[in-house]
Amino acid sequence: MKEEKLKLVVIGISHKTASISDLELFQLNKNETGDALKHLKSSNSVEGVAIISTCNRVEFYLSINKNTDPFSLISTYYEKEIGINSPKRKELFYSYCGTEAANHLFKIICGLDSMVLGEYQIQGQIKEAYSIACSAKTADKILHKLFHAAFRVGKSIRSKTKIGSGKQSVSGVAFQILKEKLCKNDTITLIGVNQNIKIIAEKLRASGFSNLVFVNRTLYKAEKLAEQYSGRAYELKKIENALLNSNCIFSCTGSPGYVVHADLINRIYKKTNHPELIIDIALPRDIETNGIHRDIQVFDLEGLKIYLKNQEKEIALDLPIATKIINDEIKLFEAWSESQIDEAIAYFDEKFESLRLQFMDETSEGLSEEEYQMLDKFSRSFLHRIKSTIHQIVKTNKSQNLAS
Numbered sequence: 001m002k003e004e005k006l007k008l009v010v011i012g013i014s015h016k017t018a019s020i021s022d023l024e025l026f027q028l029n030k031n032e033t034g035d036a037l038k039h040l041k042s043s044n045s046v047e048g049v050a051i052i053s054t055c056n057r058v059e060f061y062l063s064i065n066k067n068t069d070p071f072s073l074i075s076t077y078y079e080k081e082i083g084i085n086s087p088k089r090k091e092l093f094y095s096y097c098g099t100e101a102a103n104h105l106f107k108i109i110c111g112l113d114s115m116v117l118g119e120y121q122i123q124g125q126i127k128e129a130y131s132i133a134c135s136a137k138t139a140d141k142i143l144h145k146l147f148h149a150a151f152r153v154g155k156s157i158r159s160k161t162k163i164g165s166g167k168q169s170v171s172g173v174a175f176q177i178l179k180e181k182l183c184k185n186d187t188i189t190l191i192g193v194n195q196n197i198k199i200i201a202e203k204l205r206a207s208g209f210s211n212l213v214f215v216n217r218t219l220y221k222a223e224k225l226a227e228q229y230s231g232r233a234y235e236l237k238k239i240e241n242a243l244l245n246s247n248c249i250f251s252c253t254g255s256p257g258y259v260v261h262a263d264l265i266n267r268i269y270k271k272t273n274h275p276e277l278i279i280d281i282a283l284p285r286d287i288e289t290n291g292i293h294r295d296i297q298v299f300d301l302e303g304l305k306i307y308l309k310n311q312e313k314e315i316a317l318d319l320p321i322a323t324k325i326i327n328d329e330i331k332l333f334e335a336w337s338e339s340q341i342d343e344a345i346a347y348f349d350e351k352f353e354s355l356r357l358q359f360m361d362e363t364s365e366g367l368s369e370e371e372y373q374m375l376d377k378f379s380r381s382f383l384h385r386i387k388s389t390i391h392q393i394v395k396t397n398k399s400q401n402l403a404s
Contacts, residue, residue, distance in 0.1 A: 006047055008142055009070045010104055011095040012059030015115050018092045020301050024284040025084055028053040039077050041138040048140030050133035054125050055283035056115055063142040070095060102146055102333045106326045109154040110163055115305055116173055117315050118163040123154045145336060153329050161318035171196040173304055174279050175203045181277055182248055187211040189246040192253035193221040200250060201229050215242050243268050248277040251286040262288040269293045335384055356383050
C-alpha cells in the first residue's frame with residue numbers, strides 16, 4: 001500500500017457515548033484483542049492497527065487506505081468474531097481522522113477524557129495496548145509516531161501541571177467512598193486479585209481498616225493477599241461464607257459474567273442486614289444488583305460518574321496549560337505527517353526538530369516561564385515555515401524534472 005494513500009483514523013466507544021451495558025458488549029479481553037489485531041491487519045486496506053480496551057472505552061487506531069470506511073471494518077469484525085450487530089448501535093461510536101485522532105489520544109493519555117479527570121492508570125493501559133500491537137507486528141510507522149508522541153504528552157502534562165499529580169483513578173475514587181461511608185472496624189470483602197484490588201487494600205490498611213476479606217477463584221492468590229494485609233481468604237465457591245458478616249463488597253474481576261447474584265445478596269441481607277454498601281468497578285459487572293434490597297447502596301461505574309461531578313475544580317485550573325502542551329504536540333505530528341509525502345523531507349524533519357530542541361536548551365537558561373513559552377512557540381512556527389518552504393521547493397523541482 002502506498003503511504004500517501006494512508007489516513008490515520010480512530011473509531012471507538014466510551015463512557016461518554018455509551019452505557020455500561022453497551023460497553024460490556026464491545027469490550028475485548030486480551031485474547032480477543034490479539035485476535036482482533038490479526039483480523040483487522042489481514043485486510044488489504046489496513047496498514048496498521050492498535051486497540052485500547054479498558055473498562056471505560058474500546059478504541060481502534062487504524063492506518064488505512066483513504067477510501068476505506070473504518071466503521072465497516074470494525075463492524076465486520078464484531079459481527080463475524082463476536083456475534084454483535086454493530087450497525088444497530090452505530091450512533092454509540094465516534095471517529096476522528098488525522099490530527100483530530102492524535103488530539104483525541106493525547107487527551108486520553110493524560111486523563112482529560114477519563115471518567116476521573118487526570119486518571120493516571122490510563123497511561124499504563126495505553127502503553128500496554130501499544131506494546132501488544134508491537135508484539136503482534138500490527139503497528140506501522142504512523143502508529144509508532146502517534147503513540148510515542150502521546151507518551152511525550154502524558155509525561156509533560158503530568159510533570160508541568162496538577163493533572164494526574166494526585167494519582168487519580170477509579171479505584172482511588174472508590175476508596176474515597178469507602179472511607180466516607182464505612183467505619184474502620186467494618187468488614188470489607190474484596191473480590192478479585194489484580195492491581196485495583198491491591199491499590200484498595202493498601203489504601204484501606206494505611207487508613208486503619210483492618211477487617212479485610214479476600215475472595216478469588218484461585219484460593220492461594222487470595223491467601224497471599226490475606227497474609228500481606230492480615231486478612232482472611234476464601235475461594236469463590238465459598239463466597240457466601242465470606243459475605244455473612246461483610247459490611248461492604250468491593251469487586252473488580254475479569255469474569256465474563258456475574259460472580260455474585262442478587263438472590264445470594266438478598267438471602268444474606270435477610271439474615272444479617274449486611275452488606276450495606278456494594279462497589280463494583282468491573283466491566284462486565286461482577287455483582288447482580290437488580291432486585292436487591294433497596295437499603296443497600298450500590299456504586300458501579302455509572303454511579304461513580306455522578307459522584308465525581310464536583311471533585312475536579314482544582315485540577316481543572318491547569319487545563320489551559322495541558323491544552324497548550326497538546327496543541328504544540330499536534331503541530332509537530334501534523335508537520336511530520338505532511339513530511340511523509342517525501343522521504344527526503346521526513347529525514348530533515350527529524351533533524352530540524354533535533355536542532356530546535358538543542359537551540360531551546362542553549363538559550364532557555366534564565367528565561368521566565370512566559371518568555372520560554374514565547375520562544376518555544378516562535379521556534380516551532382519558524383521551523384514549520386522552513387519545512388513548508390523546503391517541501392514546496394522539492395515538489396517544484398520534482399515537477400520540473402518530470403516535465404523535462
